[in-house]
Amino acid sequence: MEKTFKYDVAGHLFEVILPDGISADDFLGPYIPFSSGREDEPLFRLRLEYSADLKNTVPGTVRECLNDEAPYFWIFDKDGKFNFGFSYTRSHPDCILIPSDDFRDNVVYVPAARKERLTEFSLSNALMLLYTFCTTPFDTLMVHASVIKHNGGGYMFLGRSGTGKSTHSRLWLENIDDTELLNDDNPVIRVTDGEAVIYGTPWSGKTPCYKNESLPLKAVVRLSQAPYNKIVRNMPLQAYASLMPSCSCMRWDRSSTDALHKTVEKVISRVACWHLECLPDADAALTCHSAVTR
Known part of the structure; x- marks a missing residue:
């Protein structure tokens, strides 16, 4: 018998439906802090199904395979309808996501022979995609960033992969009092009641930081590497x-x-945005902190 689990991220409710014998604790651990008892209609549902042969789940013609590194994101076109896949390599999709026309009721297919390795990977990537698509109309942004909590506010660091977002957050933690990591990869911003609020999520990359917390967003800082430390609004x-x-x-x-x-x-229009050219050192964190908290 299937089991349904409800989660609330930034005020948006969604459901995950797992087959009998599959433990949410084993494959949805990062979502536990976001468990919800809400009884209203979810924004979307995702059902997990195991397939004896994923090749029989025909998603359509490959349109694109995106990303420079894993997870790779596949887009299929089947008679004008988009289906999706995710994989560890560019050779073939490891799982297939078949959304309904309105993205409300969706199924992710995972090879039964590889379920131990692929279940968490498939659920996480499918849920991120569905969450992003379904929440965009509601003043909600999923952002590739690292966020620090400080003095009751959130400070978000942006940058291309490899720029040093996580490193800069760590420098704040090491050199500035009253700091804590909120999320290290995919926080969510939601504009509500005229205020931009930053939320923790179950998606935090390689850093296990899954906090069901929110704070006013105080600053957005884009980082770029430089042989000096300089910040400009x-x-x-x-x-x-x-x-x-x-x-x-x-x-x-x-x-x-x-x-x-x-x-x-x-x-x-609500949050100050900055550009920090910086070194990976303590002075970079102190220079940034001095400007954005002024």
């Missing part, structure tokens, strides 16, 4: 160009992209 156009590339979105879907643009505009 962005003008509105610069702020938009800084935040936009770090936001997750199905950019081929016009309605999602339009909603994303509007939410980014709301965030940058």
